[in-house]
Amino acid sequence: MTKKLELLMPAGDFEKLKFAYAYGADATYVGVPMFSLRARTNAFTMDTIKEAVDYAHDLWKKIYFTANIYAHNMKIKPFLAQFKKMVDMWPDAFIMADPWLIHLVRKEFPDVEIHLSVQANNTNWAQAEFWATLGIKRIILSREISLKEMKEIHDHVPEMEFEAFVHGAICMAYSGRCLISNYLSNRDPNQWTCSHSCRWEYKMFKNEASEAELETLTWRPEDYKMLDGNFMLEEKERPGEYMEFDEDEYGTYLMNSRDLCAIDYIEELKDAWVISFKVEWRNKTVNYIASVWLAYREAINAVEKGEKYDSEKLSWELFGIANRGYIPGFLAGNPNANAQFYERNGSFGTKSFLWILREYDEKEKLVRVEVKNVFKIWDEIELVSPNWLTKMIVEKIYKTKINHWVKKAGTTFTDNVSFDINKAEEVESAHGGGYEVWINMNKKPEDFSLIRKDAPIQIDSEKLWDFMKNKMK
Helix, strand or coil, X not given: CCCCCEEEEECCCHHHHHHHHHCCCCEEEEECCCCCCCHHHCCCCHHHHHHHHHHHHHCCCEEEEECCCCCCHHHHHHHHHHHHHHHCCCCCEEEXXXXXXXXXXXXXXXXXXXXXXXXXXXXXXXXXXXXXXXXXXXXXXXXXXXXXXXXXXXXXXXXXXXXXXXXXXXXXXCCCCCCHHHHHHCCCCCCCCCCCHHHXXXXXXXXXXXXXXXXXXXXXXXXXXXXXXXXXXXXCCCCCCEEEECCECCEECCCCECEEECHHHHHHHHHCCEEEEEECCCCCCHHHHHHHHHHHHHHHHHHHCCCCCCHHHHHHHHCCCCECCEECCCCCCCCHHHXXXXXXXXXXXXXXXXXXXXXXXXXXXXXXXXXXXXXXXXXXXXXXXXXXXXXXXXXXXXXXXXXXXXXXXXXXXXXXXXXCHHHCEECCEECCCCEEEEEECCCCCCCCCEEEEECCCCCCHHHHHHHHHHHCC
């Protein structure tokens, strides 16, 4: 089977969908209201999701509907009623997980294309053979399998298409199977609403504390007394193998998984018969979409042409966006201790996302920007566009009260406008907060352009390089 390789990007709202296509996505996936795993962070309604399909198809791009919950009894009838409406919107495929819902859909809509969600945790060829009998066209492979296992599955089911995650968060359990969120916050990872409890701050206490002492302990850092000495875990079947707990005044992060980055493995994934390279995190910014595109689009294009690509350069591009340190998941085997980021639950990045460009005044050579982070006069910034990347210096910043003609959020085209510079105030920095900001730009930027700058690295360079080595081959 030889098919064009697909870069599949997330779209949590309409603007992110537009950016994904502008930056080279071959397809996007969107959560359908009520029935997708990420419904809590999904901004689409039934009306806008139909508009999204039309937008995608006008560009000759694909769009997939994610309807991958495991339904309780009360949701079966509403699901089937809603599914008929979704079919009439003509998405290119549905991403599903629940075997019985798939069975019911197959009976009612035999021609609908179904892709098996990663939530089904397909880890072996026997499962793939089973899903083939239900007419599944594509399997989104479990994150927890290796390249070798992928090839073995293909050998048994050669007609099946494979999709694999290449970038994004990694669950500390089999994807969606963790019960911590449900237990601590009554939010079910497989019913839309995971609270990511695995990344919360936890503290350890000595078991010799009295019951009265335990009742008076608080979680405030200023009241917390650090534990003396070193603390280790020893698993019963692994005597002598000690796993160290490390903590500071804010806690310890035993279950805080690093993030997935497979930029080094695009060629190997293609050789394992993966045709769709999927990026995770629908609730991330458009800056995330653009930065990930810069790396994976270049790598995929090179592999399709039989050429090599500079994975180290692309890795540094990916370190520009917030991350917890990268590993290649299970592609090369079990990552063991490298899988967890023990030092904190936060993330870091080498680039700071500043703003989205909106309108351009050709006469004044100024562009209106939607400010996301602070910047100031004489900052060196990077202009990121679908077809070019360049550096420039901020020489002028003007702000005015927001005018009635300012476009709605979600509009991304840099149209020519007339800006009255006499009614603007020249300032030395921009912070957002109720003002529109204009900066100098010698020529009209491309549609969907962004600005970023180097950020103060929140972790020392030696540790950053260690993260790189953990990810590299």
